[in-house]
Amino acid sequence: MDRAKEYWMANIKLVIVCIAIWFVVSFGFGILLAEPLNGIRLGGYKLGFWFAQQGSIFTFVALIFFYAHRMNILDRKFGVHED
Amino acid sequence: MDLKTMTYIVVGLTFAVYIFIAIRARAGSTAEFYVAGKGVHPVLNGMATGADWMSAASFISMAGLIAFNGFDASVYLMGWTGGYVLLAMLLAPYLRKYGKFTVPEFIGDRFYSKSARAVAILCLIVASLTYVIGQMKGVGVAFSRFLEVPFATGVYVGMGIVFVYAVLGGMKGITYTQIAQYCVLIFAYTVPAVFISLQLTGNPIPQLGLGGNMSDGVALLDKLDQICVDLGFAAYTEQKGSTLNMFLLTMSLMIGTAGLPHVITRFFTVPKVRDARSSAGWALVFIAILYTTAPGVGAMARLNLMETIQTGPVGAVDGNIKYDEAPAWFTNWEKTGLLAYEDKNADGRIQYYGSGLDAQAATFGWAGNEMTKVDRDIMVLANPEIAKLPNWVIALVAAGGIAAALSTAAGLLLAIASAVSHDLLKGILMPGISEKSELMASRVAMAGAIVVAGLLGLDPPGFAAQTVALAFGLAASSIFPALMMGIFNKRMNNAGAIAGMLAGLLSTLVYIFWFKGWLFFKSTAMAPDTPEHWMLGISPGSFGAVGALINFTVAYVVSKMTSPPPESIQHLVEDIRVPSGSGGPVGGH
Structure with a gap:
C-alpha cells in the first residue's frame, strides 16, 4: 500500500472514531438513552438532560480539537504537512 | 438617562x-x-x-x-x-x-x-x-x-x-x-x-x-x-x-x-x-x-415568569398575583401585544396554567389559562427587565x-x-x-x-419559521451529500451527483410543500400539518435527514450504472485529500 493510501486510511479510521463519539454523546446519551440516564444525577442536573443541553456541546468542542491535533501529527508522520 | x-x-x-x-x-x-x-x-x-x-x-x-x-x-x-x-x-x-x-x-x-x-x-x-x-x-x-x-x-x-x-x-x-x-x-x-x-x-x-x-x-x-x-x-x-x-x-x-x-x-x-x-x-x-x-x-426565565405570577400555593385564593400589582415589564410587554392577559374569571388576579390542570382548576374557580399569549421570542429581550x-x-x-x-x-x-x-x-x-x-x-x-x-x-x-426549516432541509438534502461524496468517494461521477442532488432536493421540497402548501401558500396544502398525517410521524422540518439519505442512495446507484469519472478528476480527489501544497494567502499581501 502506498503512503498516500496509508495516510488516507489512517485519517478515515480517526474520523470513524470521532464520529462514533459524536453520535453516542448526542443521539445516544442525549436522545435515545436520555430517559434511563435521567435516573443518574450530576449535581442538580439529571444526566440525560445534561448531555442533551450541555455535555454533548462540550464534547463536540473537545472532539474537533482532538481531531485537529491528531491530524497534525499524522500530517508530519506521512510528510504531507504544509510548509 | x-x-x-x-x-x-x-x-x-x-x-x-x-x-x-x-x-x-x-x-x-x-x-x-x-x-x-x-x-x-x-x-x-x-x-x-x-x-x-x-x-x-x-x-x-x-x-x-x-x-x-x-x-x-x-x-x-x-x-x-x-x-x-x-x-x-x-x-x-x-x-x-x-x-x-x-x-x-x-x-x-x-x-x-x-x-x-x-x-x-x-x-x-x-x-x-x-x-x-x-x-x-x-x-x-x-x-x-x-x-x-x-x-x-x-x-x-x-x-x-x-x-x-x-x-x-x-x-x-x-x-x-x-x-x-x-x-x-x-x-x-x-x-x-x-x-x-x-x-x-x-x-x-x-x-x-x-x-x-x-x-x-x-x-x-x-x-x-x-x-x-x-x-x-x-x-x-x-x-x-x-x-x-x-x-x-x-x-x-x-x-x-x-x-x-x-x-x-x-x-x-x-x-x-x-x-x-x-x-x-x-x-x-x-x-x-x-x-x-x-x-x-x-430555564431561569421560565421559573421567573411562573413565580412572578404564581406567588402562593396553587389553588389558594391569594396564590396568584393581582393584575394591578404586576411588575412594569409585564405591562410594558403587554403593550407590544406579544404578551396578552385576559381576566376570564374576573377576579383581578392572573392565572397561568397548562391543560393538565383544567379539571382541577374549575374547582378553584378558575375559568381557563389567562395568559392568552406569551410570545417565546420576548424571553431574552425581557430577561434584563x-x-x-x-x-x-x-x-x-x-x-x-x-x-x-x-x-x-x-x-x-x-x-x-x-x-x-x-x-x-x-x-x-x-x-x-x-x-x-x-x-x-x-x-x-x-x-x-x-x-x-x-x-x-x-x-x-x-412563513419565517418554516423557511428556516426549508433552508436547513435544502442544504442537508442537496449540498452536504454532494460535497461529502465528492471528497470521500472517488468513483462518484457527474450523473450520480446531479441525480442525487435533484432527488434529495425535490423529495424534501415536495414533502415540505405537501404539508405547508405549494410555495407556502397554505390553501394549497395537500394534507393538514399535524403528526397524524405526517409520514411515519416525521415533521416537514425533520425531513432534511431523509432527503440526504435519498440523495446518497440515488447518487450511489446511478454512479454504479454509469461510467467512472475521468483520470484527471480521480487525481484531483487524491490531491485534495492531502494538505501539502495548499498555497498560502492570496492577493493584497
Missing part, C-alpha cells in the same frame, strides 16, 4: 465601529472580496464564523424555545452545534485544500459539469435567500421595539448599514466586522445571564447555576419540574415529543449546518488546511459560549440582537453575491469577464440581493 436615549447611544456606537472597520478593510481584489485573501487567523476566523452562524434566531428565539419546550428544545442546541464536527472532519480541510472561492465552483469542477454547478447555485440561492429574509425581519423588529421607529424604517436602516460594510468590504470587511459583532453579541447575551444566575442560585456561571441549588436548597431544575407539574404543564426535563422526530430533526439541523454555503465559505478564508480544522473548533468554542448559556437563560437590571444592559441586549441579525445577513448576502458573479456570470455565462468587472458585478449582485431581501423582509409572506 432614559432607556430610549441609552439605546440610541449604544446601538449608534456599535454601528460607527462596524463602518469604521469596513472602511479600514476595504477589499481591492476578487480574492479579498470572496475569501478575505485567505489570510485570516484561525481564532479570528472562528470568532467571525460564530457571529456569522448565530443569527437573530440563536440570539433572540432559542432561549425562549428552551424556556417553553424544556428538554425537547435540546434538538436545537445539539443540532446547531453538532454540524461543526461534521464540517471539521468531512468538509472544511478538503475544500480549503482545493483552494477556490465558492461551493458551486467545487461541485462544478469535481463533477466536471456545468449542470452540477448550476444545480448547486440554485440550491445555494434558495437556501440563503430564505434565510436572509428572516434576518432582515429580525433587524426590523429589534429597531422598532427599542428605537421606537416604524418597522419599515428599521428594515431600511438595517439594509443601509449592511450595504455599506458588505458591499465595500466584501469578505474582508465582513470578517473583521463580524469579529466586532461577535464581541457585542456575546457580551450582551452573557451579562444578563450572569446576573440572573447569581440572583437565583448564587453562582455567577449560568452553566453551573442551572445545575445548582436555589437559596432554599432545592435544585433549580427540580423546582422548575415541580412548578410545571403543579400548574398542569409537562415536566421541564422530560421528553414530550416523539423520539424518532427528535432524532431526525437533530440530524437534519446538523447536516444542514455543515451544508449551508455561507458557513462553508468561511473555511476558505484561513491560510492553511490545518487552520481550517482548528478554526472549526474555535468557531464552535465561540458558539458554545452562547449555546451552553442559553439553557440557563431559558425581569431581573431588574440597569438600562444600559437592556440597551446592550438590543445592540446584541441587531449585531446577530446583521452579521448573519452579511454572510448570507456574500454567499449569494459570489454565486451570482463568480459562478453564474464568470463560470457559466461570461467566462471571459475581467477581474475588475467581476468585482463590480459581485457588488451589484450584493446590492440587488440586499434590496430583494429587504423588500421581502418588509412584507414577509408569513
